[in-house]
Amino acid sequence: MTRPGPTTRARIRELSGRAVRERRDDLATEEPMEIRLHGADGTRKTVAxxxxxxxxxxxxxAGFLHGEGLAxxxxxxxxxxxxxxxxxxxxRYNTVTVRLRGPVPDLPALERHFVTSSACGVCGSAGLDRLHERCDPLPPGGPPISPEVLYGLPDALRAGQGVFGKTGGLHAAGLFAADGTRLAVREDVGRHNAVDKLVGWSAMAGRLPLAGHxxxxxxxxxxxIxxxxxxxxxxxxxxxxAPSSLAVDLAREFGxxxxxxxxxxxxxxxxxHERILVE
Incomplete structure (x- = not known):
């Protein structure tokens, strides 16, 4: 069995004016992944x-489970x-089993079915009031960020997008220190998946919570996101x-x-805006 990779080769016909040529192209691979939970009591459930x-x-x-408050x-x-x-x-390489140290959490309490797409993420998300039940607002203050650090982030992110350079078809999420140092970049056809991969990397490395990043x-x-x-x-x-209106509401309400x-x-x-040093 061949393990799927991040890119897939395809034969295409390229048009330039009226000139035509046949060539190979690299596509961003998109395949389903099922996340299964196995509880210590023998319970098994598919969660996404x-x-x-x-x-x-x-x-x-790991990042998906952390972000949804499951594990x-x-x-x-x-x-x-x-x-x-x-x-x-x-x-088999499209199914991931996560074995828990305890029982599988109560999934119906989440009020959603975890069937996601690479385009828009999980649908039917709980509102801001529901989010307060499992997340506290972030404390005020730090890290202070200079505009120069902000202006350097897009190029630093792009420099870490190796698969995008081949395909032009992937989103990316990058984690940076307050001084702009790039710590990790993850790519995916889904912008929310890229963030989950980054959070999962942080969780598995014992870096959470990511204060100061x-x-x-x-x-x-x-x-x-x-x-x-x-x-x-x-x-x-x-x-x-651009951000969505609800993204702005969440940012303002949770600091x-x-x-x-x-x-x-x-x-x-x-x-x-108080974290951005403009004076």
Whole structure:
């Protein structure tokens, strides 16, 4: 069985004016991934099926579980690809089993079905009032960020996007220190998956919560991305494109700094402007 990679080769026909040529092209791979929970009491449940780019799958599972309040790093005994005999060989690298140290949490209480897409993330998300039940607002203050650090983030993120350079078809999320030092970059066809992979990397490395860090995303800032940042304790979220209205509401209510349209030496600060040193 061949393990799927982040890129897939395809034959295409390229047109330039009226000139035509046949060539190969690299596409961003998109395949489903099922996340299964196995409780210490023998309970087994599927909690998510998401369309993702293969790679860093265990981080994706760990980050998703952390962001949804289902399991933290200390709750996870092991993460592995599924080897159940009921799966076809080509499906085994698309199924991840997370074994918990305790029982599987109560899934119906989450008021949603975890079937996600690479385009828009989990649908039917709980409102801000519901979010207060499992996340506290971030404390005020630090890290102080200079505009020069902000202006350098898009290029630093782009420099870490190795698969995007081949395909032009992936989102990215980058974790940075307050001085702009790039710590990690993750890519995926889904912007929310890229953030989950980054949070999962942080959780598995014992870095959570991410106070004093910045999150930079290659697309827009959605409510779901802000929710994941809040759960990970990231105080500053920056995006190349615009935020949604609910993303701004979440940032203001929970004390996050939200920067959008970060391009060149320009940006809009939608919330938490006190962390940006402009004087």
């Amino acid at each position: 099926i998401t369309m993702r780019t293969p790679g860093h799958d265990f981080e994706l599972a 933290g790093a200390a709750d996870i005994a092991s993460i592995a690809y599924c080897t159940d005999e009921d799966l076809a060989p080509e499906e 910045l999150l930079m995303v290659s697309g827009r800032a959605s409510y779901e 802000m929710q994941k940042a809040l759960a990970a304790g990231v105080p500053v979220v920056c995006a190349v494109s 996050l700094t939200l920067v959008g349209f970060l391009r060149g030496e320009r940006c809009n600060v939608y919330a938490g």
